Amino acid sequence: MANPILEIRNLHARIEDREILKGVNLSIPAGELHAVMGRNGSGKSTLSYVLAGKDDYEITEGEVLLDGVDLLAMEPDERAAAGLFLAFQYPIEIPGVSTMTFLKAAMNAQRKSRGEGELSTPDFMRAVKEAGATLNIDASMLKRPLNVGFSGGEKKRAEVLQMALLAPKMCILDETDSGLDIDALQVVAKGVNGLRTAQRSMLVITHYQRLLNHIVPDVVHVFSDGRIVESGDKSLALQLEAKGYADFDSEPA
């Protein structure tokens, strides 16, 4: 049987003295989309940062394999080259770096890691224009400094644009739906659905069942106090919506 694209085994991580991830187990086979839902502060973004390689965290136990390869041994840029992509909950504003320059650098870095030559400017422009059109991204936005002054929804769309351009094999979307208006949600959902393939896997972190009407998950996980406490099909999200998280608290009060 083929490797799952993402395999997380008993992952524990702490920041300073505080343990935040307390034994995460998760396996996502190729082509599947899994949703993660859970209370504020339960550690969902921490999981996404640990996977992407942010170095604020100390990993105390466990392992993560991306398509069979040890992810935790790699630097963030190597993880990206290996096919991991994180759409940030809070994309970073970088004054002085134009979005276009950034996109080109990211795409060329990825081509380089695959042993391909740099993109020509016309090819690059074409790719950006095409991907931008499906996400209703205005060309003038891309001339601005990266994420600077973008509205909440624009930032999220720009994340999905990057994802489309970099064509990763494992996409993690951390609350990409929050801050989107109703129309933008449809646009982004369409963009994400357009990227679903039999080879590509996705992990979608969200608070809202509403998103999962548009982006239908194969599996829904409930995250509580640093671990996955329940998994089920898409009906689990409806159940959460109706009843809240109380039933899933690992140690009921």
Next chain:
Amino acid sequence: MMLKSKMPVRLNAAEETLIAQLRDAGDGAQAERLNVTGLPTRRVESYHYTDLKMLLKAVPPLVEAANSASAPALRVAGAYQLLIANGVPHPGTTAPAGVIVGTSDGAALSAHDDVLVRLNSALAKKSLSLTLEGSVDPIIQIDRRTEGAAAHSASSARIFVADNGSATILETYSGSSEAHVTNNASYIAVGRNATVTHITVDLSGDGVTHFATNEYVLAEGAKLRTLAIHAGSALARTQIFARFAGEGAHGDFGGLNLVGDGQHLDFTLDVNHGVPNTTSQEMFKQVGRGRSKGVFQGKIVVARDAQKTDAKMMMQGLMLSDQAEILSKPELEIYADDVVCGHGSTCGELDADSMFYLMSRGISKPEAETMLVRGFLEEVLDPIEDDELNEALTAVIDDWLVGAKQR
């Protein structure tokens, strides 16, 4: 009883050499003065962070005429080039419309209580003399070079931009890779309602000590933009002395200090708003790598009757290593009461979240660093409108970013 003033300073080798050179140049008075005071130490306020007595270890012999020439350090397509080689101005033969080139005896700077100014005035025998009239089309490049064996040289240029004129002047400093000490002076008078951009770029070799004094006088309604870039030398100090002499004038004073391992680079700015209704903005950025020291001292003086002065000074520093030191001393000296003046100073490292964000998109650590440093510096180059010039200056920064990595 012994009088304090009779206590002789203990002179070091550099001072001994300078005194002898001043005597040889026929300036006994300056020689005697230096003999008494010595080079400024950290106790002299304007040299607090750049203790010349300590930093200037040796002064090579006075320069001889150049008989070879390296390539100019920076080429800007279409620029009109003028050469000052080993302190000797070489006015070209054919000048573009509106440009009158010649030489004049003596140095160009006004008297100033400063040792580098005094040395330049004593040692620069001839100045390149430029008069610019009307709207001068090509960029005027003054290519100052010190060629041959290690030498102490002084060079000087005097530039008048006529009323209503406009010009862009680029000065570059480079030469053979010996331990030169160069002392450069530029005096620029900006006429009424004239618009001037003046850019200086130090691209001297690793062992060079580079001094430059840029003096500006702004007449009524003048618009001046200056940008000084340090991208070379072991020890460099650029002094920017500006005087607002006519109402309605505006000055933008900028600087980029690119400080690599082993370097000590200093910008010292003194802007004097002497008349009412003038405005200025000062923006200096410093990037330090390796074990290095970057210095910015900025002083804005507003005279008693210079009402409605508006001046804002900013220094921003970026430290790329733990051993990079960035020093900043902004000062306001305000004698008028109806003015808007301010200054700020920030210093930090590359933002870790920004680095992570870029790297999470597959961009390598060095490339991400380069992008962020470029982004940090962009604000200073952005106002340079001439595309060729902007590109050339961007290339200076990029070269430094690449070169400094290996330094």
